[in-house]
Amino acid sequence: MAFFYEHKTRVILVGAVLSVLLLIGGLFIWQKQNEKKSWASLPLDSSSQIEQTKESKTKVKTITVDIKGEVAKPGVYELPMDSRMQKLVQVAGGFTKCALQKEINLAQKLQDQQMVYVPNQKESTSVSIGNDFSVGKQATSNSEMVNINTADLTKLQTLSGIGEKKAEAIIAYREENGSFKSIEELKEVSGIGEKTVEKLRASITI
Secondary structure, three states: OHHHHHOHHHHHHHHHHHHHHHHHHHHHHHHHHHHHHHHHOOOOOHHHHHHHHHHHHHOOOEEEEEEEEOEOOOEEEEEEOOOEHHHHHHHOOOEOOOEOHHHOOOOOEOOOOOEEEEOEOOOOOOEOOEOOOOEOOOOOOOOOOEEOOOOOHHHHOOOOOOOHHHHHHHHHHHHHHOOOOOHHHHHHOOOOOHHHHHHHHHHEEO
């Protein structure tokens, strides 16, 4: 007891210091635990979600367009939304020497699933450029169109791209299979493909 009374002040001071140190240590430990909880509460895929958000913002909407006829590389192309006809012709390799360019509006805005046909200079009718293939200017009436079921050899040869051999092939097909039931059936004739049929569509009937 005598020792305590003699060193009372020192003991109190030491006790106060220890209390402060314990308090500081407790606060430090509590802060670390809270930091671990806050990190643990974050979603594990937060980084991937951020990347997906960035990708969705930067992804460009596109349209798909089919171009046929007098271009270097006919086919189906995927283009950015709001593309113009000029862009489609460029990716298709440009017009051929036989293309009837005046019938194509290069400033026209394209639409998804649109089909474009570039006519030949020898064709007498122009073709509209829409979602489906159709004749743009009815330059020939039904009476002026060539009936591929009744036309003779001479009449068939008045069609663009149909020479004597192809005309004979059309007549031979009629004799063997009967009358054409549709214009599309003309593709079954030897030497006549889809491109030829599309060129003739505006000037033939059944």
